[in-house]
Amino acid sequence: MSKRNPEYDFKWCPGCGDFGVVRAVEMAIGRRAAERGESIEKTVIVAGIGCSGNLVHLQEGPQPFGIHGIHGRTLPIAYGIKAGRPDLNVLIAAGDGDFLSIGMEHIGPQAKRNLDVTAVVMDNGIYGLTKGQASPTTMLGVVTPTTPYGKLEDAINPLELYLTLGVSFVASGISTKPRELAGLIQQGMDHPGFAIVHVQSPCTTYNDTYEALKGNPEKGIEPGAFDIPADHDPADRSAAIALAGNKAIPIGLLYQRADSTPMQQRLTEARARTKVRTRSVDDLLTGLHI
Amino acid sequence: MGSDLVVRFAGEGGQGQVTAAEGLAQAAAQVGYHVQTFATYPSQIEGGPTWAQTRVSTNTILTQGDQLDVLVALNRSAYETHIGELREGGVLIYNSKDFDEQLGGLSIGLDVDSLARATGNPRAANIIMIGAVAQLASMPADYFRQFIEARFRRGRANDDEIINGNIKALDVGFDAAAASGYRVNPLDPPPAIDRQRVLVKGNDFLSLGAIAAGLDIFIGYPISPATTILTFMEGNLNGEGKFVGQATSEIESIGAIVGAGYSGRKAMTSTAGPGLSLMGEGLGLAWMAEIPLVVCDVQRGGPATGLPTKTEQSDLLTALNPGHGDMRIPVIAPGSVEECWQAGIDAINWAERYQGPVILLTEMGVAERNEDVPRPDPSLVVAETRVVSDGSMGNKRYSGNGLAPFPVPGGPGAYVANASEHDEEGDTTHLPQVHVTQTERRFAKLKLLENGSYEAEHTESPIAIMPWGGSKGAARAAYQILRATGTELGWLYTMYLNPLPAALLEELRRKELVIVPELNYLGQFSGVLRGLGVNAHSITQYTGLPFKEQFLVERVREEIAARSGRLARV
Ligand SMILES: Cc1ncc(C[n+]2csc(CCOP(=O)(O)OP(=O)(O)O)c2C)c(N)n1
Ligand code: SF4
Ligand SMILES: [Mg+2]
Numbered sequence: 001m002s003k004r005n006p007e008y009d010f011k012w013c014p015g016c017g018d019f020g021v022v023r024a025v026e027m028a029i030g031r032r033a034a035e036r037g038e039s040i041e042k043t044v045i046v047a048g049i050g051c052s053g054n055l056v057h058l059q060e061g062p063q064p065f066g067i068h069g070i071h072g073r074t075l076p077i078a079y080g081i082k083a084g085r086p087d088l089n090v091l092i093a094a095g096d097g098d099f100l101s102i103g104m105e106h107i108g109p110q111a112k113r114n115l116d117v118t119a120v121v122m123d124n125g126i127y128g129l130t131k132g133q134a135s136p137t138t139m140l141g142v143v144t145p146t147t148p149y150g151k152l153e154d155a156i157n158p159l160e161l162y163l164t165l166g167v168s169f170v171a172s173g174i175s176t177k178p179r180e181l182a183g184l185i186q187q188g189m190d191h192p193g194f195a196i197v198h199v200q201s202p203c204t205t206y207n208d209t210y211e212a213l214k215g216n217p218e219k220g221i222e223p224g225a226f227d228i229p230a231d232h233d234p235a236d237r238s239a240a241i242a243l244a245g246n247k248a249i250p251i252g253l254l255y256q257r258a259d260s261t262p263m264q265q266r267l268t269e270a271r272a273r274t275k276v277r278t279r280s281v282d283d284l285l286t287g288l289h290i
Numbered sequence: 291m292g293s294d295l296v297v298r299f300a301g302e303g304g305q306g307q308v309t310a311a312e313g314l315a316q317a318a319a320q321v322g323y324h325v326q327t328f329a330t331y332p333s334q335i336e337g338g339p340t341w342a343q344t345r346v347s348t349n350t351i352l353t354q355g356d357q358l359d360v361l362v363a364l365n366r367s368a369y370e371t372h373i374g375e376l377r378e379g380g381v382l383i384y385n386s387k388d389f390d391e392q393l394g395g396l397s398i399g400l401d402v403d404s405l406a407r408a409t410g411n412p413r414a415a416n417i418i419m420i421g422a423v424a425q426l427a428s429m430p431a432d433y434f435r436q437f438i439e440a441r442f443r444r445g446r447a448n449d450d451e452i453i454n455g456n457i458k459a460l461d462v463g464f465d466a467a468a469a470s471g472y473r474v475n476p477l478d479p480p481p482a483i484d485r486q487r488v489l490v491k492g493n494d495f496l497s498l499g500a501i502a503a504g505l506d507i508f509i510g511y512p513i514s515p516a517t518t519i520l521t522f523m524e525g526n527l528n529g530e531g532k533f534v535g536q537a538t539s540e541i542e543s544i545g546a547i548v549g550a551g552y553s554g555r556k557a558m559t560s561t562a563g564p565g566l567s568l569m570g571e572g573l574g575l576a577w578m579a580e581i582p583l584v585v586c587d588v589q590r591g592g593p594a595t596g597l598p599t600k601t602e603q604s605d606l607l608t609a610l611n612p613g614h615g616d617m618r619i620p621v622i623a624p625g626s627v628e629e630c631w632q633a634g635i636d637a638i639n640w641a642e643r644y645q646g647p648v649i650l651l652t653e654m655g656v657a658e659r660n661e662d663v664p665r666p667d668p669s670l671v672v673a674e675t676r677v678v679s680d681g682s683m684g685n686k687r688y689s690g691n692g693l694a695p696f697p698v699p700g701g702p703g704a705y706v707a708n709a710s711e712h713d714e715e716g717d718t719t720h721l722p723q724v725h726v727t728q729t730e731r732r733f734a735k736l737k738l739l740e741n742g743s744y745e746a747e748h749t750e751s752p753i754a755i756m757p758w759g760g761s762k763g764a765a766r767a768a769y770q771i772l773r774a775t776g777t778e779l780g781w782l783y784t785m786y787l788n789p790l791p792a793a794l795l796e797e798l799r800r801k802e803l804v805i806v807p808e809l810n811y812l813g814q815f816s817g818v819l820r821g822l823g824v825n826a827h828s829i830t831q832y833t834g835l836p837f838k839e840q841f842l843v844e845r846v847r848e849e850i851a852a853r854s855g856r857l858a859r860v
Contacts, residue, residue, distance in 0.1 A: 010718055041704050046549075056706055057717050063685070065699040066706035066716070068554055069545070070575050074536075076545025081699075083546065084507050084535040084553035088699055106545075109538040271528065278529035281502045281668040288488035290320045290662060 010054045017201030020175030020258040021093075021122055022055045027182035029064055029091065032189055034205075040064050044081060046170030048094030048103070050129045052122035052201070055093045064072050064091075067121060072102030078117045085139030086264040089189055089200065091230045097127045100136040100158060110194050111165040116262035118188040118195040122175075124203035143207075159244035159254060162196050163237065168257040169195035170240065172250055174213065174225060175202070184253060193260035200249060213249070293348055293478040295427045296355030296401065299342035299419060300372050301364025304330055305418035310362070314420050317437035318346040319430070319489050319662045322480030322749070328354035330835065333514065333598040339367065346427075348478050354659070356838040359474040360426055362419050364402070372469060373606035376438030381426050381472045383419065386609035398470045405462050411452075421463020428476035434460050436692040472842050484666040492656040494629045495663070496586065497522040498557055499634025502666075505675040507550035507557040509535045509543050511565060514598045514688070515654040516588040519560035531555075542564035544585070551583040554678075554698035556638055560586040563596065563605050570613035576647035577617040577732065579707040579716075580688070582676055582696075584637045589653040589759075591834050600834030601655035602758050603808035609649040610818065611786055614727060614788040620644070620739055621787040623651040625762030627661035629785055636740035636742075636786075637672040644735045645696055650788070653809075655836045656760040679703040689714040692734045721784040742786030748773070752802040753850060754780035756826075758787060758815050760836055761807045767805075770840035777850065787832065788813070790822070805829060805849050807842055 047053035056066040101147030120271035141150040165265040175180035188195030240255035315325040332338035357377035363369035376555035386399030550557035591597025624633035679695035681702025697703030706716035757765030813828030
């Protein structure tokens with residue numbers, strides 16, 4: 001909608017990785033809707049605060065619903081949407097700062113509920129919107145405006161983190177390959193449970209990692225990312241953890257739990273098992289009669 | 291004048307005080323008396339000074355009672371703390387095990403634990419206390435036999451044994467009090483029961499109201515004194531489309547109900563002060579993005595962890611402006627258990643009507659007390675539902691000068707619900723004119739809520755008393771005493787604190803002086819009223835306990851005298 005909207009005043013910098021991600025998201029939700037014969041309005045994008053979250057305003061073509069809330073809280077909002085409307089397809093778009101710093105506390109609980117949503121985490125290793133401060137994925141020793149002597153904290157390994165927290169679908173993508181990324185996002189949406197697609201999405205302005213990811217033999221730079229070998233079994237969690245521990249970033253589907261029961265299904269089953277009786281307000285009041 | 295009995299059971303937590311107070315209330319309510327209970331205890335699982343009070347009356351009850359007719363002191367420190375509140379002619383029952391000497395005056399020493407053991411039921415100490423109190427107030431033993439029947443007849447094989455044991459305990463208490471020869475003012479027979487009544491606590495009643503108004507989703511995090519709302523919902527809000535969840539923090543609760551409200555459902559959470567602080571940013575999101583939802587804040591003492599199990603009215607300013615920036619959240623504050631039902635309904639309805647967040651502001655003193663109230667008829671509840679977009683507005687969710695139809699995800703009118711300043715379709719913009727228009731739109735919607743009801747009496751008087759929330763009862767009692775003794779004073783009251791009913795605000799602005807009793811240091815509500823052009827002045831108290839009526843009578847007299855002094859000097 002915003003392309004047509006002259007008042008919308010946010011623009012990504014030229015070359016920003018997020019351009020690739022927004023195309024991949026459009027492809028994935030468009031394809032999903034077409035395959036299921038479902039309207040695009042059945043999809044809701046829950047966006048975080050950062051350059052990345054603006055993806056929600058930059059969808060082209062038929063528009064999904066969106067909610068662009070506050071910094072770090074995409075997962076709680078998504079939890080409530082699914083509690084209210086399990087039939088909706090909920091997609092989260094958030095940055096590494098939003099999802100892994102201020103919003104970190106919410107990953108574990110959603111993993112344990114196995115909330116049926118798909119999170120696309122756009123990792124540029126930096127706080128873009130606030131102009132280049134260190135994020136949880138910024139490497140040890142990197143100089144930024146908030147780390148003048150080099151970053152003192154170790155970088156976290158997001159893939160390892162998701163796997164340890166028990167996220168039931170963990171994939172890793174890269175913004176320069178939007179087609180493959182769209183495939184992973186769609187697989188995540190089809191997965192019945194909590195899916196995270198962690199995307200390398202470089203920031204051309206504050207942390208340009210294109211070359212580092214791709215490698216440059218002439219300069220002796222080893223590729224910082226590699227495709228997950230075809231013989232990797234995504235059902236094998238230990239193998240996934242081993243992959244995540246690699247120095248370079250594995251790209252592809254790391255892990256998908258086979259017997260994944262999402263939150264809403266657990267509730268339905270528990271209610272059936274315990275034979276919950278629904279009592280009307282009238283009935284409840286009668287129980288309070290003196 | 292009706293007749294009245296005020297009893298306090300005081301001791302160490304776990305000695306059965308609350309059970310005794312609630313049992314006495316239940317028994318008295320069963321035969322038609324009006325009852326109210328009040329309990330206060332420290333924030334710990336076992337022990338600590340705990341007391342519970344029951345008032346039984348032939349009249350409607352406004353407060354838990356200033357002075358005690360009977361004090362049951364279960365240990366020495368309880369005796370020392372509370373004896374000063376026993377009125378002249380009142381009777382003390384004390385746990386003789388805890389005292390080396392015989393106490394003089396109108397006192398009865400009972401070793402309740404040994405007596406309970408002797409009946410074969412060591413847990414019957416509270417029944418013995420109830421028996422003794424009943425005898426002192428000349429209440430027929432029959433009332434209590436009925437109560438024991440009703441309470442312990444559960445279809446178990448040993449029901450008879452349990453019932454007989456408890457009746458024995460009741461008789462032990464009766465006999466001990468009879469042997470003393472003491473009596474307090476006898477209670478008149480109960481009034482005829484005019485309609486079906488329920489005995490209920492504030493938290494349960496507002497939960498029922500919210501469910502009756504169509505609540506779908508409840509997500510909350512445990513915190514005293516709001517936890518019982520969460521557990522009530524866990525137990526009772528179920529069925530098709532209903533969802534209740536325990537969140538991992540109040541930050542998660544508020545985010546979740548924003549999501550649920552956005553998804554088209556009626557959503558609510560409950561918390562107390564510490565949680566409300568954490569919800570500030572999320573409430574701003576709901577205000578900004580125009581998401582209907584209800585946050586129930588059960589006030590305790592603050593700030594920070596404060597007084598977790600005491601009562602106070604010190605969250606009003608936070609409720610009105612829980613986060614940064616220009617906003618003013620609608621606030622409904624029930625003044626009694628009876629009002630909790632309607633407050634629960636109205637909170638949900640308001641959220642739907644104006645499409646935004648509403649705070650249901652209650653307090654420990656109302657949340658946890660039992661009151662007998664007329665049974666409401668759920669079939670008479672008018673449940674409002676937001677105006678839903680049919681797609682004819684296109685994507686313009688935030689258009690016009692006020693309310694615009696709400697697009698429900700999955701249906702037509704896809705937009706971005708945006709917490710950043712946004713244009714009509716929800717896209718972020720920083721244009722000055724848009725910020726002006728949208729800010730004014732958000733505030734204009736409050737007009738839809740200005741038709742709340744209020745109470746007004748003796749409006750000819752230039753001075754009025756206007757309590758809010760749980761201070762209503764004590765203020766009402768004080769008002770009645772003051773009027774009966776010739777003080778010229780008007781009465782104004784509403785549970786709709788923001789926005790105030792428009793006609794009430796006019797009334798308030800006409801007053802020379804509006805006296806506001808409130809349980810906080812700052813005088814929060816009178817400050818709000820002054821900001822609205824009302825000459826309001828607070829009577830404050832910040833002890834963690836509710837007002838006593840006599841205290842208010844004296845303070846109002848002082849306020850009026852000070853006022854006339856000021857006028858005389860002019
Ligand atoms: C509660 C809160 N704290 C801080 C901010 C400021 N802030 C906005 S975006 C951002 C970090 C963005 O980094 P990231 O999530 O990685 O997104 P990116 O811009 O890199 O895509 C911060 C700290 C805020 N909006 N809200
Ligand atoms: S600052 Fe970086 S992340 Fe933000 S838009 Fe520019 S390139 Fe993209
Ligand atoms: Mg970032």
